[in-house]
Amino acid sequence: MSTVSVFRLVYIDFYSKNAVSMVDYYTNTMGYRISEEVDGITYLSNALDHHNIVITPSDKTGIRRYGYQLDGNLSLEEVQEKLHVQGINSTIKDDAKPGISRLIELQDPAGNTIELFTKMQQTTVGFGSSGIVPHKLGHVAFYANNFNETIQFYKDALGFAFTDKIGEGFANFLTCNNDHHVLNIIASDETRLHHIAFQLKDASHQYASSDLLSKQGYPILWGPSRHTAGHNIATYHHDPEKNVVELYTDMDQYIPELGIFEPRPWHEELPMKPKVWEALSAWGTEFEMDLAKI
Ligand SMILES: [Fe+2]
Incomplete structure (x- = not known):
């Protein structure tokens, strides 16, 4: 069954x-x-x-x-x-x-x-005609009390697959489709949001989104930079209530049948398998906001 x-x-x-x-x-x-x-x-x-x-x-x-x-x-x-x-x-x-x-x-x-x-009603509102207009809501990252139990729950009870870690006991990345991560679970003694993330269409969309955000009073706090885990090009900003929002493109695509990610020129090794990473930025860039401590 x-x-x-x-x-x-x-x-x-x-x-x-x-x-x-x-x-x-x-x-x-x-x-x-x-x-x-x-x-x-x-x-x-x-x-x-x-x-x-x-x-x-x-x-x-x-x-x-x-x-x-x-x-x-x-x-x-x-x-x-x-x-x-x-x-x-x-x-x-x-x-x-x-x-x-x-x-x-x-x-x-x-x-x-x-x-x-299993079913959600569809709407006819369509894509917006102004503003950033992402492709989709892609993932969520949250600090979790009961870190190990929570990861186990998403894997065993809901069918998620493990795709990467940053540090041994810091962050675990999980997916329920082909995107490198749909969930990023971060160890903590309290449960709260770390960030939510929206997929953009390409690099030019990323530049345009940063221009629009700064013009509307939402400065970029981290990025643009390419992450290690997931290899997405990402920027982060605060929404009006200080929730951290990531906008990204170019996320690694997972092939569950092979247990590897689709080859990309920026990968560090081939074949690229789930592993433990140490840093957050593949480019080695340091930003004023420390993403590991928001
Ligand atoms: Fe993210």
């Missing part, structure tokens, strides 16, 4: 103290479009999914939920049973939220609330 398997990160739901500024940032700066506003909560779409970013007004900031799509080989009841056998409690919700009629809600060992679903 099939195993539980997610294949993409679909949305991130933010708690927001100043929802007006967050919605302004996601529409006018990032180029997302609003697909729906319900009960004060704003649902924003990259192009096709009902939502990829959710802004939920609150008295705090940070992450409210992460949403992952299941491959659909198992019913939600079967997924729930598989999780239950592994000692993981979950709740199936009907008429759960706009865009998703049924989902499973559970907590990972770090304490993050995650939602799993």
Whole structure:
């Protein structure tokens, strides 16, 4: 029988103290479009999914939920049973939220609330016509309490594959598709967001995004530089509520059947296999902001 398997990160739901500024940032700066506003909560779409970013007004900031799509080989009841056998409690919700009629809600060992679903409604809003307009929400990095248990959970319970580490006990990279990482889990004694990341189309898009961000008052805090793990060219900035946002291109593509990454000219060795890295920048560049300590 099939195993539980997610294949993409679909949305991130933010708690927001100043929802007006967050919605302004996601529409006018990032180029997302609003697909729906319900009960004060704003649902924003990259192009096709009902939502990829959710802004939920609150008295705090940070992450409210992460949403992952299941491959659909198992019913939600079967997924729930598989999780239950592994000692993981979950709740199936009907008429759960706009865009998703049924989902499973559970907590990972770090304490993050995650939602799993097989179907999301599509929207007709399309890509934005101004602002950055990324290709997609690509990955999330979070500090995790119960670091080892959390990594194990994503591998064993949700079907993620390990792709790289930085340091032995610092950061683990995991994927549920061909992108080098969909998750970056960082050891800590508290669980909180490290950054979220959006894929751009190419290097010229990266330059244009930095021009637009600086013009709109969002300076680049780290980068551009090529990472070691993933080899993505990345820049980082703060959104209006100081969540760190990465924009990247050129991420390594994983071939699970071979356990290697597609060959690229900048790779340090061939074939390129998952390994332990020491530095963050493949170019050796040091920036004022230390990404290892944000
Ligand atoms: Fe990242």
